[in-house]
Amino acid sequence: MDVIHDRVAGLDVHKDTVVACLRVMSGAKAERTCRTFGTTTVELGELRDWLDGNGCTEVAMEATGVYWKPVWNILSDGRCGLILANAAHIKAVPGRKTDINDAMWIADLVACGLIRASYPGERQAELRSLLRTRKQLCREQASHVQRIQKTLEEANIKLASVISDVLGVSGRRMIEAMIAGVRNPHRLAELADRRLKASPKQLYDALHGRLTNHHRFLLQLHLGQYDALGTAIEEIDRQVDTAIAKLDEEVATPQASFRALIALLCTIPGVSSLSATTILAEIGRDMSRFRSAGHLVAWAGLCPGQNESAGKRRSARLRKGAPWLKTMLVQCAWAAKRKKDSYYRAQFHQLSRRRGPQKAICAVAAAILTAIYHMLKDGTVHHDLGANHFDRRPTQAKVKHLVARLAKLGYQVQLQPLPEAA
Numbered sequence: 001m002d003v004i005h006d007r008v009a010g011l012d013v014h015k016d017t018v019v020a021c022l023r024v025m026s027g028a029k030a031e032r033t034c035r036t037f038g039t040t041t042v043e044l045g046e047l048r049d050w051l052d053g054n055g056c057t058e059v060a061m062e063a064t065g066v067y068w069k070p071v072w073n074i075l076s077d078g079r080c081g082l083i084l085a086n087a088a089h090i091k092a093v094p095g096r097k098t099d100i101n102d103a104m105w106i107a108d109l110v111a112c113g114l115i116r117a118s119y120p121g122e123r124q125a126e127l128r129s130l131l132r133t134r135k136q137l138c139r140e141q142a143s144h145v146q147r148i149q150k151t152l153e154e155a156n157i158k159l160a161s162v163i164s165d166v167l168g169v170s171g172r173r174m175i176e177a178m179i180a181g182v183r184n185p186h187r188l189a190e191l192a193d194r195r196l197k198a199s200p201k202q203l204y205d206a207l208h209g210r211l212t213n214h215h216r217f218l219l220q221l222h223l224g225q226y227d228a229l230g231t232a233i234e235e236i237d238r239q240v241d242t243a244i245a246k247l248d249e250e251v252a253t254p255q256a257s258f259r260a261l262i263a264l265l266c267t268i269p270g271v272s273s274l275s276a277t278t279i280l281a282e283i284g285r286d287m288s289r290f291r292s293a294g295h296l297v298a299w300a301g302l303c304p305g306q307n308e309s310a311g312k313r314r315s316a317r318l319r320k321g322a323p324w325l326k327t328m329l330v331q332c333a334w335a336a337k338r339k340k341d342s343y344y345r346a347q348f349h350q351l352s353r354r355r356g357p358q359k360a361i362c363a364v365a366a367a368i369l370t371a372i373y374h375m376l377k378d379g380t381v382h383h384d385l386g387a388n389h390f391d392r393r394p395t396q397a398k399v400k401h402l403v404a405r406l407a408k409l410g411y412q413v414q415l416q417p418l419p420e421a422a
Contacts, residue, residue: 152215300321
């Protein structure tokens with residue numbers, strides 16, 4: 001196989017050690033030198049100096065959890081080009097796995113140009129980390145709400161049956177009164193907001209339970225945790241604003257600011273300010289790193305893989321892709337599906353009849369990401385194709401589709417065109 005790079009290195013990264021293999025071409029023969037370094041800042045500096053001293057031009061490493069990040073941060077100060085590889089793309093032959101063999105295998109692959117670089121996204125790394133932390137805290141908040149509901153059910157208080165949000169205005173008043181020691185269902189029902197749909201009789205029946213001191217302690221504990229997480233989320237939101245302002249300061253004059261791009265993406269149905277910020281933090285603003293919209297969709301894990309053998313194509317599942325980006329796009333797709341007179345709503349109903357709602361919503365998410373790609377690349381505004389987009393297909397295609405549906409229902413039809421009006 002042709003050698004593209006003469007002086008390269010492969011790194012097998014672990015929590016406490018980094019095994020490095022330096023591969024240098026000497027004529028037609030490759031000479032390999034393997035060394036093991038620690039992962040402290042001083043030892044990673046020694047690794048960087050060793051690679052620079054041997055004239056290494058390309059260094060490749062696997063994306064191993066978070067352990068690759070400190071290695072990347074230190075080596076980025078050197079003269080070597082860095083390549084972050086997807087571990088699934090460079091998997092070696094089973095049964096011959098050692099740390100040295102892995103480093104040598106990575107070095108051989110990068111020397112022949114067989115490693116496709118993943119996308120680390122250095123500039124918005126801080127923003128991406130903040131938004132991922134925010135999502136984790138929101139998940140923890142939701143778990144505490146579920147624990148509050150569970151505690152109320154144990155006390156035979158059916159508050160979740162008459163109130164959609166147990167920590168809304170009315171539900172929070174009642175829970176705080178329970179913690180304070182109020183047991184009378186009539187007094188608890190009087191704390192409900194007048195806009196609540198449930199009748200006083202329904203509230204009385206739902207609040208008539210057996211609340212003990214143990215239940216009050218658990219309610220107070222989970223409510224305090226919920227409020228603390230809410231305070232932390234507010235602090236993260238302020239840090240996100242600071243990070244966005246910092247990114248806007250680094251933007252060149254002809255380019256649009258980060259906030260302008262957020263406002264641009266918010267014109268897409270189902271995309272809010274928070275989801276637009278999260279999407280930009282995950283994919284960045286520079287679309288030149290993706291060769292086409294299809295490559296971006298595949299990188300996000302929103303298109304099925306290929307599974308063909310002996311001329312037969314088998315069904316293939318979606319890849320994991322970028323889980324933080326994929327989940328946010330699916331949430332946006334569910335919101336876009338509820339918007340009337342939109343293309344995404346029509347696309348969902350068009351596909352869900354044949355493929356089911358789960359596959360249909362993934363297709364809607366892929367369509368949203370495709371639109372985002374062209375909006376960021378070309379600077380265009382979002383143009384909704386409309387709910388009647390699928391009705392504007394060629395006449396023959398619609399005829400073929402309708403005849404096929406009638407055939408499935410057990411009817412045989414013979415079409416005769418109507419005579420043109422005189």
